[in-house]
Amino acid sequence: MFQYIDQHYNAVNYSGRDLRDGELIRCTFERCTFTNGSLEEITTSDCRFIECNFRGATLNGSIHSDSAFVNCSFVEANLFVSKFNNCKMTGSDFSNAQMDGITIFHGDWSYTNLRHTRFVKQDMRGIRFNEADLSEANLEKADLRDCDLTRAILAKAKLQGADLRGANLDGVDFKSFAVKGARMDREQAILFLRSHGAKID
Template structure:
C-alpha cells in the first residue's frame, strides 16, 4: 500500500455555530450538527443515542462518557482527551483525530471509513472486530493496542509505534510496516502474507515460522 493513500476528509461547513451548552444539546437532541465546541469538558454522558454531523471539537476533555453506538460523520477532534471512552458498535465516517489522547479507548465492532489518527497517543486502545475502510495511523503511539480480527479494507501505517500490539486474525496484505516500530507484535503466520516489512522486521518475524538463522 502506498504511503500516499488518500482518504476522504471531513466535510465541514464554513459557518459553524459555536456551542456553549454542548452537554445540554447532546442530552436533549438526537443530532448535533455544524457545531464548534472549544475549551471545555464534557463529562458523565451515558445511555444516549446521538449523531454528530459536521462538528469540530477543539481542546475538549471527555470524561466518564459512554458513546457506544454513536454515529459520527464529518467530525474533527483537535487536541482532545478521549482516553478510556467507549465507541463500540459505532459508525465513524470521515473523522479526524489530531493530536488527541486516546489511551485505553475502545473501538470494538465499529465501522471506520476514511478515518485519520495523526499525532495521537493511543496506547492500549482496542479495535477488535472492527471494519477498516481507509484508516490512517500517522506519527502516533498505539503501543500495546489490539487490532484483533479486524476486517482490513485499506490500512495505512506511517511512523507509528505498534510495539506489543495484537494483529491476530487480521489480514496484513499490502500493509506497509517498514517505518513503524513493531517489536513484540502478536500475529499469526497466515496474517503476514502480503505484508510489507523491512529486512530487520522480516528477520524478527521468522520466529513465527520456528526458523533459527545463524
C-alpha cells in the same frame, strides 16, 4: 449551530440530544453520556472527554483536533468520514462502530479496542497503537510506517499490501496473523524469523 468555550461538565446526560454542527473549544466532559445522540459534523479542539459514553451516537463528518477521548465507549457509534487530528484515544472501545472513511492523523490510540475495524488503504503513519486490540481488523494496503504497535494484538488481521516499515513490532505475536504481501524492513523480518524459531547470526 452552538459554541462552547472553556466549559467543564460532569456526569451530564446528553442522550438522544441534537448537538449537530456544534463547536467545542477547550471543554472538559467527565463521565457524560451521549448515547444515541446526533453529533454530526461537530468539531472539537483541545477538548477532554473522560469516561464518556457515545454508544450508538452519530458522529459522521465530525472533526476533532488535539482532543482527548480517554476510556470512552464508541460501541455501535457512527464515525463515517470523521477526522481525528493528533488526538489521544487511549483505552476507548470502538466495538461494532462504523468507521469507514475515517481519517486519523498522528495521535495515541494505545489500549483501544479496534477489533474487526476496517482500515483499508488508510494512511496511519506514526500513530501509537501500543497494546491496541486490532484482531481481525482489515488493514489491507494500509500505510502503517513508523507506527508503535508494541504488544498490539493482530490475531487474524488482514495485512495484504500493508506497509509496516519502521513500525515498532516488539512483543507482537507473528504466529497469530499472516504477513504474506506485507512490506517489512530488515529488523521486522528478523523479529518474524525469531518468533518462528530461527536462529539469527
